[in-house]
Amino acid sequence: MRKLYRYKFGAAVFDEARPQLTVNHLQVRLAPKQRKLLSVLLGNAGKVVSRDELLDRVWGYNNFDVSPHVLTAAVDRLRNALGPEGEAIKTVHGSGYRFDGVPTREVVGGQSDATLALEPGKPVPRRPDFELDELLASSEGIEVWTAHSQRSAERRVYKFAADRDDLRHLKHEARLATVVGKALGDRRDLVKVLGAGFEEIPYFVELEYGGDNLLQWSKAPDRLAGLDLDARLKLFIGIARTIADLHSIPLIHADIKPQNILIDRADDGTWYTRVVDFGSSRLDRAELLEALQATQLSVTVAGSANTDPTRGTFMYMAPEIWQGDSATVRSDIFSLGVILYQLVVGDLTRRPDAGWQREIDDPLLVRDIGQAIDGDPARRFASVAELAGNLRDLARRREATRLEEARQQESERLQQLVDRARARRPWVLASFSILALGLAAAIALAYRLDQAAREARRETSRAIEISRFLERDVIGAANPGAPHAVSDVKVKDLLVRAAAGLEARTAIDDSTRGAMHHALGRAFLGLSDYDNARHQFEEAIRLAGDPGDALGPRAGYDLVEVLTMTGHRPEARSVLAQADSQAGELPVPERPALELQSHLAKGALDYDDGKIDEAVSEALAAESLQRRIAASDDDLLFKSRLHLADAYFFQQDYVSSETAVRPLMAPEYTIDRVGAKNWGSARLSYASALQGRHEATQAERVQREVVDTFTRRLGRDHFLVGFAEECLASTLVDQDRWRDALAPARDSLRIMRIALGQDSQDARLAQANLGNVELMAGDFSAAIAELQDALGGLIALQGESDPQVQMTSFYLADALLGQGRGREALQVLDRLQRKALATAGVVEIPWEIQLQAQRGRALLEMGRRTEALPLLRSALAEMEKAGARPSQLATVRDALERAESKHRPPRHGSLAGVGSPS
DSSP: OEEEEEEEETTEEEETTTTEEEETTEEEOOOHHHHHHHHHHHHTTTSEEEHHHHIIIIIOTTTSOOOHHHHHHHHHHHHHHHGGGGGGEEEETTTEEEEOSOOEEEEEEEEOOOOOOOOTTSEETTEEEEEEEEEEEEETTEEEEEEEESSSSOEEEEEEEOSHHHHHHHHHHHHHHHHHHHHHOSOTTBOOEEEEEOSSSSEEEEEEOOOEEHHHHHTSTTTGGGSOHHHHHHHHHHHHHHHHHHHTTTEEOOOOSGGGEEEEEOTTSOEEEEEOOOTTOEESOTTHHHHTTOGGGOOOBTTSTTOOTTOSOGGGOOHHHHTTOOOOHHHHHHHHHHHHHHHHHTOTTOOOOTTGGGGOOOHHHHHHHHHHTOSSGGGSOSOHHHHHHHHHTHHHHHHHHHHHHHHHHHHHHHHHHHHHHHHOSSHHHHHHHHHHHHHHHHHHHHHHHHHHHHHHHHHHHHHHHHHHHIIIIIIHHHOTTSTTOOTTOOHHHHHHHHHHHHHHOOSSOHHHHHHHHHHHHHHHHHTTOHHHHHHHHHHHHHHHOOTTOTHHHHHHHHHHHHHHHTTOHHHHHHHHHHHHHHHHTSOGGGHHHHHHHHHHHHHHHHHHTTOHHHHHHHHHHHHHHHHHHOTTOHHHHHHHHHHHHHHHHHTTOHHHHHHHHGGGGSTTSOHHHHOHHHHHHHHHHHHHHHHHTTOHHHHHHHHHHHHHHHHHHHOTTOHHHHHHHHHHHHHHHHTTOHHHHHHHHHHHHHHHHHHHOTTSHHHHHHHHHHHHHHHHTTOHHHHHHHHHHHHHHHHHHHOTTOHHHHHHHHHHHHHHHHTTOHHHHHHHHHHOOHHHHHTSOOOSSOHHHHHHHHHHHHHHHTTOHHHHHHHHHHHHHHHHHHTOOHHHHHHHHHHHHHHHOTTSOOSSGGGTTOSSOO
């Protein structure tokens, strides 16, 4: 039994039993390491305690890689906490530290010297079904063991502790794991806490087994050494993705190292990683605790007095941490940078010491690693996503670097020719050579100047003609006093008139006319008038002509957006390939802006095709490029971020979706600065992420704010109001408030028809959405009428295979079933294309399960009870497992009950006996 003392020295009192420090009767909170450090110094008052002894007794020096810098930082923080009394802690240079003076002390309790006494083959304390296998790590009074079930093949991991300070560490980790679970959900890249034993010694936390740690795994000859560079970078990007998601909570890990990253094989044979150990982690904003419903956990918050910034492992610790600062996103990025270096060189024990750059052939990787591990936090990447985006974009960056080097080499070659000519004899020959080279350079310069002059003349001509076009055909048509003006003209009508006027003007050169068509196309696209937008972009491409003119690919990428929106994906892919080819022939300075458009267009197509991982990669590449070449362009910022948020949403990664879009809602991005569409789209995307996280009340509040703002600024009949109301109706449906959803759904359809036309794609989609709401509200007749009409219009616009057509057919079958029209519903279901339906949108219950339930209901209505029973039973079980809403379960459960009762008549007597008898 070790005695515990209460020490008094000056105005300070330190009670080891509580444990508590007070200075001038005010409580001062210390991190566990600082309390242990103070106990050792006070227990050896007047004696020099060596650095090695302090490291051993406080940090467990023999087991972990701890630098003396950590001790220096802890002593400095302890001195600051003690105030004037901290001057008693003296540094003995070359030796260690000494507490000067003689504190008084009294015994206030005792602490058991109990050890964990754990051995392989013994049962896990208070878990008799599990047997201890192997000690994985031991440090600071905590032991980590693997164990296996004696009844099955299940493996688990246990963290044990035997004293109060270490129990606090275990509780801290378990509580933060709970917060992470609530924020991010059940994910394979994080390890779940399965249980805990905090009542008696040995205290423990029980975790699922997640594989070997990265350091152990890497030592096998066929593991890290067997992966090529691309595979290693893919492994790192997976780790970075997890850390980025933790930062979005926001939680700082603060101890990222290979030992805290587990690795295992997926079913397809690929490797995937898990991030573990939140013992050093901390939340970055205390106000989020209430939102996470975790206030009862008393979770540690970054920067509070009881956190210990020196807990991590020195090799991966940012310099500012061992100097005493708190952990931040950028200190986590430093740790990731070290791991990235180790993965690239294939050795997870190597430090990036001086000259590390010589070990890596790729200068771009050298640059990325250098920025991640920069000693100045302000010079590091601002986010983990930015670092990961750079790595995903490595191939494109290498190509850009190659082209730049080729240009530089050609320039040096010409200079060498000049230098050699100057060195030749006789002088006459040298002079002749120099004159020849000078003449060639002059001709080349004259050509470039002439080309620049032609380009300047072309751009000047364009500017003049576009100015006249705007003044006469666009603005002039809206002037009531101008000839042929129309009073109260609508924007769309104004653009249609301007486009017709452009067709009649023959004195303009093709290139300028193409630029005007492109501008009109952008305006029509902003109004969601896809037919007119498509025509204008096609005309712009046709008239661009000159291969050196960026108009062709610019209009091409815009056309891809239109074709994607209207479901013409094969055609969109073809136009995209042509635009990429044209962009590649342009001068290098013009390419980055077009490359950004290309990433956005590809991401939208991938998203529409259900290739969500590819869509995320394209969106990240676009965002990274936007920051580099157009950091001040609000429109490109919003477009790239909204693409990223949509892709994450489709992955059902709602936290990442919210994180991507939240910066767009900063106060500086006012509606006047970024425009109504960008302003509203950011908020509606944010509301969708909230809706995905089942925060429907907050999502509804945001959507109503957008509807009200749009209505005030744009008018009751503006199509953006209709779009916002459509989103609001969807949120109300998710809350089973179908009657409340009818009003915004009907108003959305009314607005879309007024603003965009009866047969426009958006109007047809709004009609389909209204039909779905009427279906949910139980008005089957109205639902069938709306859905059938919408379906006919969408097929005419987009074809049978379009995902929106498939989804509308699905809801039509549901409405037919509501009226007991099983045969008609089954005919609709038989025409569905499952692959296309799978890309129709994010649903909580997989489409295949919903189709199974519908087919079972249809067969039941047709009297084919025997065929219906297994379908309904299986669908109900899967829906319950997936967490379906009560209303969804009730429909299927009612059908199953009717199918299981031989004597219960069908709900619709008129259909009795239809089909095969049961």
